[in-house]
Amino acid sequence: MNEGCRETICARCNHRDVCSYKNIYLAYVENLSKFHSDYFDDISFIKWSEPVCKFYAKKPEINLRDDVRL
Secondary structure (H helix, E strand, C coil), X not given: CCCCCCCXXXXXXXXXXXXXXXXXXXXXXXXXXXXXXXXXXXXXXXXXXXXXXXXXXXXXXXXXXXXXXX
16 A cells, blocks of 8 residues: 655644644544545545644745846
8 A cells, every 4th residue: 555645734834833733633634534544334425625724824835036036
């Protein structure tokens, strides 16, 4: 089985370095993903979506090289 690294919303959050909920959130997502993949009945009709953290604040995507004007 291919075991890869899954990116969560924590990777692009402004609070990721100081977040007190990050470990709980990541454990929840891991358990939810495991439950969804290990569930013995066919649940393909249920859309799996990542839970949304109410404290999520998207990091601004700024490329300083594009902002430099000569």
